Amino acid sequence: xxxxxxxxxxxxxxxxxxxxxxxxxxxxxxxxxxxxxxxxxxxxxxxxxxxxxxxxxxxxxxxxxxxxxxxxxxxxxxxxxxxxxxxxxxxxxxxxxxxxxxxxxxxxxxxxxxxxxxxxxxxxxxxxxxxxxxxxxxxxxxxxxxxxxxxxxxxxxxxxxxxxxxxxxxxxxxxxxxxxxxxxxxxxxxxxxxxxxxxxxxxxxxxxxxxxxxxxxxxxxxxxxxxxxxxxxxxxxxxxxxxxxxxxxxxxxxxxxxxxxxxxxxxxxxxxxxxxxxxxxxxxx
Numbered sequence: 001x002x003x004x005x006x007x008x009x010x011x012x013x014x015x016x017x018x019x020x021x022x023x024x025x026x027x028x029x030x031x032x033x034x035x036x037x038x039x040x041x042x043x044x045x046x047x048x049x050x051x052x053x054x055x056x057x058x059x060x061x062x063x064x065x066x067x068x069x070x071x072x073x074x075x076x077x078x079x080x081x082x083x084x085x086x087x088x089x090x091x092x093x094x095x096x097x098x099x100x101x102x103x104x105x106x107x108x109x110x111x112x113x114x115x116x117x118x119x120x121x122x123x124x125x126x127x128x129x130x131x132x133x134x135x136x137x138x139x140x141x142x143x144x145x146x147x148x149x150x151x152x153x154x155x156x157x158x159x160x161x162x163x164x165x166x167x168x169x170x171x172x173x174x175x176x177x178x179x180x181x182x183x184x185x186x187x188x189x190x191x192x193x194x195x196x197x198x199x200x201x202x203x204x205x206x207x208x209x210x211x212x213x214x215x216x217x218x219x220x221x222x223x224x225x226x227x228x229x230x231x232x233x234x235x236x237x238x239x240x241x242x243x244x245x246x247x248x249x250x251x252x253x254x255x256x257x258x259x260x261x262x263x264x265x266x267x268x269x270x271x272x273x274x275x276x277x278x279x280x281x282x283x284x285x
Contacts, residue, residue: 066246071253074239074246081235082247082254089231089258092148093220096155100212104160105205108167109197118168125165133158133219134226141227151223151231158219159212166208170201206270213266217259232258 048068054060055067062070075082111117133154144150174197182196224233232255239248 063245066249070246071249074244074248075250075254078239078244078247078250082250085230085232085235085251086254086258088148089217089220089224089233089255092151092155092224092231093216095148096152096220097159097209097212097216099152099156100159100216101163101209103156104163104208104212105167108164108205109171109193109201111164112168112171112201113193113197118172125161129161129165131157134222137223137227146227146229150227151220151229154223155216155219159216162211162215163205163208166204167201170204171197173204174200202274206274210263210266210270213262214259217255217262221255 052068055062055065066074111121136154136157137150140150140154144153178196178200179192182192187195220231221233221236223229224231225237226233228234228237232251236248236251236255239245239251
């Protein structure tokens with residue numbers, strides 16, 4: 001008997017006296033995309049509504065937790081500085097993430113393809129991976145000085161590891177028959193990498209990059225906040241020091257919105273570049 005589950009054909013073995021069953025693809029528990037968006041909007045609305053009620057009721061000190069209206073006024077009153085800070089953060093984020101993605105994927109593939117290199121780098125990876133980027137700020141300032149180079153370098157260090165580790169282990173998990181088939185049709189080493197290894201590891205690399213997208217934003221804003229080099233972190237720090245809590249919260253909210261938007265953009269790009277992921281129900285979302 002042949003059963004179609006989630007659009008995939010599976011042989012369930014002979015079943016005498018029973019007809020072939022063809023079922024509809026199971027619907028995801030999360031529902032349609034429109035329903036998921038509606039639920040997400042409801043969740044955001046509940047949070048904002050709760051914030052507004054709590055701050056308006058006098059239950060909290062609005063000098064420390066401003067009202068929603070005060071945050072909106074703070075953003076509107078300093079929108080030029082806010083957008084300028086946003087642009088500076090995006091510059092450091094994009095440069096650091098680009099370096100981390102290229103270096104992490106390339107080195108991960110090369111190390112994963114070599115048993116010797118994999119063993120030789122294992123201890124180094126285990127030592128370097130847990131190091132927090134903020135602990136390297138003094139070294140980064142000494143090497144690169146204050147500015148975009150320093151921030152993007154720390155971002156690259158933090159964002160490198162998810163991409164590298166996912167690439168490295170993805171290569172080790174490639175089905176040996178795929179490599180054997182490539183050799184049978186005459187593919188050399190570089191041909192195997194280009195035609196077999198990269199397509200097989202692309203989903204895992206994309207997952208690593210997705211983790212790094214959010215991690216890079218966290219590190220970028222954190223470094224800016226600690227060092228005071230501008231960007232959203234510098235904007236929040238300046239607002240806090242001047243007592244403008246509305247503007248400070250506006251910068252924090254903008255950071256959250258930025259992370260959400262970047263994640264959505266990455267998912268959209270991944271679905272375009274790797275359509276087979278959605279086809280087999282293993283989408284990155």
